[in-house]
Amino acid sequence: MARTIGSHGPKTMEAIRKAGLRLIFEHGYAAMSLRQLAAEVGIQSGSLYNHISTKQELLFELIRDHINELLRQLDRALQGQERPADKLRAFTAFHVSYHMTRKREVFIANSELRSLEPKNYEEIVALRGAYERRLAEILSQGVAEGEFEVVDVQVATFAILALLTGLTTWYRPGGRLTKEAIVAAHEKLVLSSVAPGTTPNQAQAKRPLSRSAATSAKPERR
Structure with a gap:
């Protein structure tokens, strides 16, 4: 990648954020290193600390x-x-x-x-x-x-x-x-x-009983 002009300023910070977003998305936070991030942006690793203190x-x-x-x-x-x-x-x-x-x-x-x-x-x-x-x-x-x-x-x-x-x-x-x-x-x-609308319980209550269900629902004779 082409080297970012200078290691200070909002343009470099924006480049760091974009590169960090892509690297974390592609490799995961744990796998991404600050050395890798600096190389992606095109600056020395030490220059990252002008913008971020930690990963x-x-x-x-x-x-x-x-x-x-x-x-x-x-x-x-x-x-x-x-x-x-x-x-x-x-x-x-x-x-x-x-x-x-x-x-x-x-x-x-x-x-x-x-x-x-x-x-x-x-x-x-x-x-x-x-x-x-x-x-x-x-x-x-x-x-x-x-x-x-x-x-x-x-x-x-x-x-x-x-x-x-x-x-x-x-x-x-x-x-x-x-x-x-x-x-x-x-x-x-x-x-x-x-x-x-009608809730499931209400729908069940309004549904006509089948013949077998109606038979079983009748009270037992005593």
């Missing part, structure tokens, strides 16, 4: 900045939305669109969480919790206003996030479906999953 600091900042950007863009996507259904649709569209273009950041934020030191881990988990609460608040509002039917808000929050984030494992640009079609499909899945 742990780089990982922490990559994950922290990713989640902060996620929160910032989500709040912007939700602006002006009042009805819970509109908020949930906006949340879904944003989450899916963002994760289509940030595969490396998403992968590292999920898979390398275990590599963070305790203090850094706690801060990242708190930020993740703030993002999860955005969705939980939308679902809670929808339940309170009668737009959604949710058995448990926390379970629904985790289930929806797992569904939406799962596309990072299979989405490839230029595939059979357009980005718009993929977003629309996820919107339909999420909105239909919380739409008011």
Whole structure:
């Protein structure tokens, strides 16, 4: 790779972050060395310390900045939305669109969480919790206003996030479906999953008994 001009300044830091993101994504945090990172950027190993003090600091900042950007863009996507259904649709569209273009950041934020030191881990988990609460608040509002039917808000929050984030494992640009079609499909899945309707227990109660079931359900003669 061509040598970066100079070992100071924002351009070099940006090159370090991009190279670090790619190397951690491709090789894993534990396998990546600072010597390897410096070589990728095109500077001496010692020059890295003008920008980062440790490999742990780089990982922490990559994950922290990713989640902060996620929160910032989500709040912007939700602006002006009042009805819970509109908020949930906006949340879904944003989450899916963002994760289509940030595969490396998403992968590292999920898979390398275990590599963070305790203090850094706690801060990242708190930020993740703030993002999860955005969705939980939308679902809670929808339940309170009668737009959604949710058995448990926390379970629904985790289930929806797992569904939406799962596309990072299979989405490839230029595939059979357009980005718009993929977003629309996820919107339909999420909105239909919380739409008011008959619960399984109610459905079972209303289902007509079969002849054999009706016979066995009769009280015994005494």
